[in-house]
Amino acid sequence: MLHTVAITLKIPDNIAFSALSALRRLGVQVERVERADIWQFAGPASGDDVAASVKRNESLFNPNKHALELRESPKPQTGEAWVSTVAATYAVAPGASAAAVHHVGWRLFGKDGMPVAPATLKEAIEKLLCNPAIERAIT
Amino acid sequence: MAVLIFPGTNSEAETVRICRDVGLDAESVHWSQGASLPRYDAYVLPGGFAYEDRIRAGAISAHDPMMDYVIEAAEKNKLVLGICNGAQILLEAGLVPGTGAVRRPTAAFTRNAPSGKFICKHVHIKLCADPARCAITAALPDAAVIPAWAAHGEGRLAATPEHLDEITSGGYLAFVYAHSDGTVDDAAVPNGSALRCAGLTNKKGNVLAIMPHPERDAWNFNHPDIADRKAILAPSGGATLFRAFAKALA
Numbered sequence A: 001m002l003h004t005v006a007i008t009l010k011i012p013d014n015i016a017f018s019a020l021s022a023l024r025r026l027g028v029q030v031e032r033v034e035r036a037d038i039w040q041f042a043g044p045a046s047g048d049d050v051a052a053s054v055k056r057n058e059s060l061f062n063p064n065k066h067a068l069e070l071r072e073s074p075k076p077q078t079g080e081a082w083v084s085t086v087a088a089t090y091a092v093a094p095g096a097s098a099a100a101v102h103h104v105g106w107r108l109f110g111k112d113g114m115p116v117a118p119a120t121l122k123e124a125i126e127k128l129l130c131n132p133a134i135e136r137a138i139t
Numbered sequence B: 001m002a003v004l005i006f007p008g009t010n011s012e013a014e015t016v017r018i019c020r021d022v023g024l025d026a027e028s029v030h031w032s033q034g035a036s037l038p039r040y041d042a043y044v045l046p047g048g049f050a051y052e053d054r055i056r057a058g059a060i061s062a063h064d065p066m067m068d069y070v071i072e073a074a075e076k077n078k079l080v081l082g083i084c085n086g087a088q089i090l091l092e093a094g095l096v097p098g099t100g101a102v103r104r105p106t107a108a109f110t111r112n113a114p115s116g117k118f119i120c121k122h123v124h125i126k127l128c129a130d131p132a133r134c135a136i137t138a139a140l141p142d143a144a145v146i147p148a149w150a151a152h153g154e155g156r157l158a159a160t161p162e163h164l165d166e167i168t169s170g171g172y173l174a175f176v177y178a179h180s181d182g183t184v185d186d187a188a189v190p191n192g193s194a195l196r197c198a199g200l201t202n203k204k205g206n207v208l209a210i211m212p213h214p215e216r217d218a219w220n221f222n223h224p225d226i227a228d229r230k231a232i233l234a235p236s237g238g239a240t241l242f243r244a245f246a247k248a249l250a
Helices: A014-025 A047-056 A118-129 B013-023 B031-039 B065-075 B085-092 B161-171 B239-249
Strands: A001-009 A032-044 A067-073 A078-083 A099-107 A135-138 B002-005 B029-030 B044-046 B079-085 B109-112 B117-125 B145-152 B154-160 B173-178 B198-201 B207-210
Touching: A001 A047, A014 A032, A014 A099, A032 B154, A047 A067, A078 A118, A099 A118, B002 B013, B002 B031, B013 B029, B013 B239, B029 B031, B031 B065, B044 B065, B044 B085, B065 B079, B079 B085, B079 B239, B085 B109, B085 B198, B085 B207, B117 B198, B173 B207
Parallel strands: B002 B029, B002 B044, B044 B079, B079 B207
Antiparallel strands: A001 A032, A001 A067, A032 A099, A078 A099, A078 A135, B109 B154, B117 B145, B117 B173, B173 B198, B198 B207
16 A cells, blocks of 8 residues: 655744745746655555654654545556655654655645646746756656 | 855855955855845855755755845856765755756655765865866866865755766766765765766856865864874865865955
8 A cells, every 4th residue: 555644834834935946036927835755565564554654753744743644546646746856765653564655745726726837837847846957756 | 155054054164264365355245245245256155954954955045135136146157065965955045056947856865875864074076077176176187186074964866867867978077076085985985875976067057066075174173094293283184175276356
């Protein structure tokens, strides 16, 4: 089983705000940016067990400032790109024998409050969110 | 010469100081004064954590309005030196190695390997290109060895195999990590950097990006094995690079 966990900030996300400012400066039509740490775990454990394991890992999750979501889909949402460092695989979750893959999830929203179109997302990836020398983006 | 200050830059003071010590007319330029940049003859992007390394080290800074001026200046053959975070910015801006389009990076200084941790270590870097290949190093002796401090979490050169080949075949590799006697091997590399790279230049040789800090070994009191305690304010080996920079501007 592949389990996908998204960790987001409950407090204002300065990094997402910087990305928004930079993207606007680059001419990308975007009104809001959401950022998440996406962890994917492959192994026999249940999703709930994986989520509980992540919540116990203080280097990944701080209950005072983070929210955790166990996602149903192992793929990015509409308007979202997952950017990961090439070959970045870490064993991180205590008690979980499976390795985990980390992505940074960037979800972009337009003026209408809806996720941006694929072309806008592609533009954001190419101009700022992904350095193709060291990273890969999936949408 | 302008020493640029982005939000989060933290090495501008010692950089300005060593530049002045070697006779350069250097001053720091705050990000709110970017419009003044065209009047300078040369630029140094010092170390630090510009924009807190948000997204990636150097990614936001590479698109800062100040970099519009630096990119334009580099295209006009003015000299640009990036140190540590400044080097990361130059790679993100595509100025170095400059094998792709501007602001389309083809390489990066990324997370150290294998530890992935920040390192603070005294190192030596060795000029591995013809000194004349880069204007800033032109006055250095062949195979010059310069002491410096490596202080970074993301200093490992990484790129696709094709782009690494391009860096090698195009002569973009300016400095490699070395031992103090100039020998070069993997043990001298503190961060797993591809090609043992410590510094890169661009095609025209007017832009240089180096990861370790020579300005932090610019006076004897910075040097770990200082022999003469009475001369603690005397120039140390790291000043060599800045003297060469000054000669390039003379």
